[in-house]
Amino acid sequence: MNIDIDEEIFKYLSLHLNLKRLEHSYNVANLAVLLAEKNSVNTLKAWLAGLLHDCAKSMTDVELIKFFKNRKKSFKYFKEMSVNSPRLLHSFAGEIIARERFKIKDKSVLKAIKNHTLGRKNMSVLERLIFVSDSISHDRKWKHAEVLRELAKEDLNRAFFEVLVQKIAYVVRNSGWLCPQTIDTWNWYVSNVK
Ligand SMILES: [Fe+2]
Ligand SMILES: [Fe+2]
Numbered sequence: 001m002n003i004d005i006d007e008e009i010f011k012y013l014s015l016h017l018n019l020k021r022l023e024h025s026y027n028v029a030n031l032a033v034l035l036a037e038k039n040s041v042n043t044l045k046a047w048l049a050g051l052l053h054d055c056a057k058s059m060t061d062v063e064l065i066k067f068f069k070n071r072k073k074s075f076k077y078f079k080e081m082s083v084n085s086p087r088l089l090h091s092f093a094g095e096i097i098a099r100e101r102f103k104i105k106d107k108s109v110l111k112a113i114k115n116h117t118l119g120r121k122n123m124s125v126l127e128r129l130i131f132v133s134d135s136i137s138h139d140r141k142w143k144h145a146e147v148l149r150e151l152a153k154e155d156l157n158r159a160f161f162e163v164l165v166q167k168i169a170y171v172v173r174n175s176g177w178l179c180p181q182t183i184d185t186w187n188w189y190v191s192n193v194k
Pocket of ligand 2: 024028053054134
């Protein structure tokens with residue numbers, strides 16, 4: 001690990017995230033490294049993506065929308081998210097902060113940050129393991145988190161599918177807005193990977 005960037009990220013996250021979210025970031029990074037080892041993925045990339053995935057999480061809805069005001073939106077559904085669920089934009093803002101503030105150039109790391117909440121079609125293994133780690137890191141106390149944490153260590157794809165099912169079910173149960181990008185992820189997964 002490059003000590004300088006590790007320290008720089010720690011300083012940034014400590015300043016911008018509350019303690020709970022700071023701990024979550026390190027838990028996600030640790031789990032992501034473990035899953036990366038098991039799935040022959042570069043562990044440094046997993047560590048970086050895990051640490052930075054929520055670096056924009058403390059921004060308010062208004063701040064997130066403002067953040068994108070004069071920027072090129074290199075993703076679909078910006079308008080829909082702004083109207084229905086602006087907090088989803090933190091993943092996309094996080095990717096930009098990783099690129100601009102931390103000079104992360106590795107596209108696979110940037111994509112893992114960008115797609116950690118909604119997924120996308122054709123997700124790489126690194127993207128999948130960040131998506132999964134985010135939902136089942138040690139600080140997550142929801143009903144299936146512990147079981148899925150164990151499953152992920154054995155079978156990342158099955159854990160990915162279960163996490164995706166749970167995420168969609170949660171939105172539907174709460175009569176929430178389901179971003180079309182999540183539906184794209186679902187359709188891609190069930191028709192190509194499962
Ligand atoms: Fe997040
Ligand atoms: Fe997260």
